[in-house]
Amino acid sequence: MLNRTALEALTRRPLPFLRSAWPWRCAAYLVASAVPGAAVGLVAAAVLLLPKPVGVPAGVALLAAIVLPLARFERLRLRLVDAVPLPPVPRPWRRELGLAVMTLLALWWIDLVMVAFMVAGPVLLVLTPAVQPTVSTQAGIAASVAGVLLLPVAAYTVTAWGGGRGAMARAVLAPQGSELSEVLRSRARLVDAFETERRRIERDLHDGAQQRLVALSMTLGMARLDLPEGSEVARLIGLAHGEAKQALEELRELIRGVHAPILTDRGLVAAVRDVAGRSPVPVDVDLDVPSRLPAPVEVTAYYVISEALANVAKHSGAARASVTGRVERGTLVVEVRDDGAGGADPARGTGLTGLADRLSVVEGRLSLSSPAGGPTLLRVEIPCAW
Numbered sequence: 001m002l003n004r005t006a007l008e009a010l011t012r013r014p015l016p017f018l019r020s021a022w023p024w025r026c027a028a029y030l031v032a033s034a035v036p037g038a039a040v041g042l043v044a045a046a047v048l049l050l051p052k053p054v055g056v057p058a059g060v061a062l063l064a065a066i067v068l069p070l071a072r073f074e075r076l077r078l079r080l081v082d083a084v085p086l087p088p089v090p091r092p093w094r095r096e097l098g099l100a101v102m103t104l105l106a107l108w109w110i111d112l113v114m115v116a117f118m119v120a121g122p123v124l125l126v127l128t129p130a131v132q133p134t135v136s137t138q139a140g141i142a143a144s145v146a147g148v149l150l151l152p153v154a155a156y157t158v159t160a161w162g163g164g165r166g167a168m169a170r171a172v173l174a175p176q177g178s179e180l181s182e183v184l185r186s187r188a189r190l191v192d193a194f195e196t197e198r199r200r201i202e203r204d205l206h207d208g209a210q211q212r213l214v215a216l217s218m219t220l221g222m223a224r225l226d227l228p229e230g231s232e233v234a235r236l237i238g239l240a241h242g243e244a245k246q247a248l249e250e251l252r253e254l255i256r257g258v259h260a261p262i263l264t265d266r267g268l269v270a271a272v273r274d275v276a277g278r279s280p281v282p283v284d285v286d287l288d289v290p291s292r293l294p295a296p297v298e299v300t301a302y303y304v305i306s307e308a309l310a311n312v313a314k315h316s317g318a319a320r321a322s323v324t325g326r327v328e329r330g331t332l333v334v335e336v337r338d339d340g341a342g343g344a345d346p347a348r349g350t351g352l353t354g355l356a357d358r359l360s361v362v363e364g365r366l367s368l369s370s371p372a373g374g375p376t377l378l379r380v381e382i383p384c385a386w
């Protein structure tokens with residue numbers, strides 16, 4: 001997975017992280033604080049070294065001249081630790097100016113002190129035998145080994161500090177509040193519109209096509225009764241009757257997939273028991289959740305469980321499966337397990353990736369563990385605050 005910020009990169013496994021460019025990018029980001037540091041030095045030198053009457057005005061003029069280029073510089077160097085483009089904001093120069101002032105006043109020297117402590121410590125330890133000839137050979141080697149062991153730790157702390165500083169710079173340059181809530185609101189609208197449309201399709205299929213098929217099936221059944229037993233026509237009508245019943249069953253299944261009325265009428269627990277009851281693989285259901293949850297949460301959880309159980313039946317070869325669910329600190333956590341062959345891979349179908357898309361709309365998370373040989377565990381977390 002490609003990381004777009006230093007803080008994201010910290011969540012990678014240790015070796016890929018240490019081999020990545022992120023620790024170096026963060027170190028470069030922090031060392032670049034020498035530029036605002038030099039600017040402060042220049043202003044201080046002007047004030048202190050020039051003759052009294054001109055010193056202070058020259059210092060102020062210099063500060064005014066450097067603050068805007070410095071603000072641009074801050075925005076540019078942010079790319080080292082955060083590759084996500086900054087969203088446009090009204091009057092960006094005011095925010096840039098704010099960040100430049102913060103950097104000039106304090107941040108530059110905090111960055112430099114941090115990077116010096118975090119990197120210089122291990123490097124000096126590594127170089128002990130070279131820079132301190134007075135220490136014994138064993139002590140020198142021990143110090144070098146300790147220094148080498150501390151280098152990865154330094155990579156983590158430099159990245160954490162650089163990433164944190166980047167997040168702070170981003171927060172000053174582009175506070176996300178209004179933009180984000182608007183996006184979420186429109187997402188919620190989308191979910192609602194989608195659900196309404198589903199229900200409409202379900203009603204249309206239920207009241208239209210399904211009723212016609214029921215009538216057709218009954219008519220064929222009656223026609224069969226009136227025909228002489230064993231005749232060719234009776235055989236053909238019998239076949240047609242069987243086909244009509246099968247088509248009706250398939251249509252019912254399709255309607256349940258589009259929208260499950262039992263979910264709207266009786267809630268998640270009843271709907272999941274219904275799906276589990278129809279699964280060819282025996283499923284233990286243990287749902288310890290309130291009788292009703294917010295509609296988007298119920299619908300998402302229901303479709304996740306339906307797809308997971310369909311996958312168990314289609315791919316796993318499992319003898320048993322289970323669905324467990326509970327609400328933990330305001331988040332619905334559902335786990336679907338099976339004791340089958342494992343090896344589930346979202347890249348091989350559209351079902352699992354579709355679930356991930358569905359979950360992202362309600363800010364949920366999907367995790368999958370399915371080693372070859374099994375077992376498979378699918379875990380979903382959906383925040384209930386809707």
Ligand SMILES: Nc1ncnc2c1ncn2[C@@H]1O[C@H](COP(=O)(O)OP(=O)(O)OP(=O)(O)O)[C@@H](O)[C@H]1O
Nearest residue numbers: 311312315316342343344345348349350351352376
């Ligand atoms: N419980 C499971 N046990 C073993 N393998 C699984 C399991 N679930 C999924 N898989 C494997 O992962 C692949 C991807 O699953 P996914 O649900 O994304 O697609 P699909 O079921 O093949 O097709 P679709 O869901 O789009 O009809 C499957 O093709 C299957 O090989």
Ligand SMILES: [Mg+2]
Nearest residue numbers: 311349351352
């Ligand atoms: Mg599937």
